Amino acid sequence: MGKRSRAKARETKLAAPTSDYTSPGGDVLTLRGAMTPKTRAEYAATLTGNVLSQEDAWHRAVEFLFERLAVRWVVSDVATEGQRELLMRFRVATQDERRWIRDVLREHLVEHFPELQAP
Numbered sequence: 001m002g003k004r005s006r007a008k009a010r011e012t013k014l015a016a017p018t019s020d021y022t023s024p025g026g027d028v029l030t031l032r033g034a035m036t037p038k039t040r041a042e043y044a045a046t047l048t049g050n051v052l053s054q055e056d057a058w059h060r061a062v063e064f065l066f067e068r069l070a071v072r073w074v075v076s077d078v079a080t081e082g083q084r085e086l087l088m089r090f091r092v093a094t095q096d097e098r099r100w101i102r103d104v105l106r107e108h109l110v111e112h113f114p115e116l117q118a119p
Contacts, residue, residue, distance in 0.1 A: 001022075019070055021104045027097070029104055030072040033112050039068055040116060047117060061119040065105050066090050067105075 016034035023029070035043075047061040070086045072079060075097075080089045093101065106118040 013097040019108065021107070023097075023100050027076070027100075028072075029070065031069045031108050032071050033106070035068060035113065040113070043068070043116060044085065047119060058119050062102055062105060063090065064088075065109075065119065066101060069105070070109065 017030045018030050019033055021029045021031065043061065043064055046064045047057060049060070051059050067083060067087050067090075070083075070090070072081050073086055073089060074080070075089070080086055090098075090101070102119065109116050109118045
């Protein structure tokens with residue numbers, strides 16, 4: 001395959017559908033609408049993984065979902081993109097932001113991944 005053909009193949013690559021969720025404060029979180037079967041299995045294992053601390057497993061499951069599904073997060077007109085940057089921003093989020101994100105993730109799972117248990 002030539003260089004031009006590879007470039008064209010990259011341009012036509014299918015992207016997962018996304019959904020935007022807006023907080024009462026105007027922040028916008030964009031979540032991916034697709035997960036591979038392996039990612040779904042990893043999430044299920046994370047959610048039920050720590051028998052000693054169910055709360056710890058629950059927090060890890062929320063972070064796992066955020067890491068795998070978040071595409072973009074606009075807070076106070078500052079956009080954050082990229083998996084590493086999004087995860088860093090999530091880890092310094094306020095309690096209200098985290099609560100809103102958990103609610104959005106639950107809503108998103110019900111709509112796009114009804115077979116998965118919400119955290």
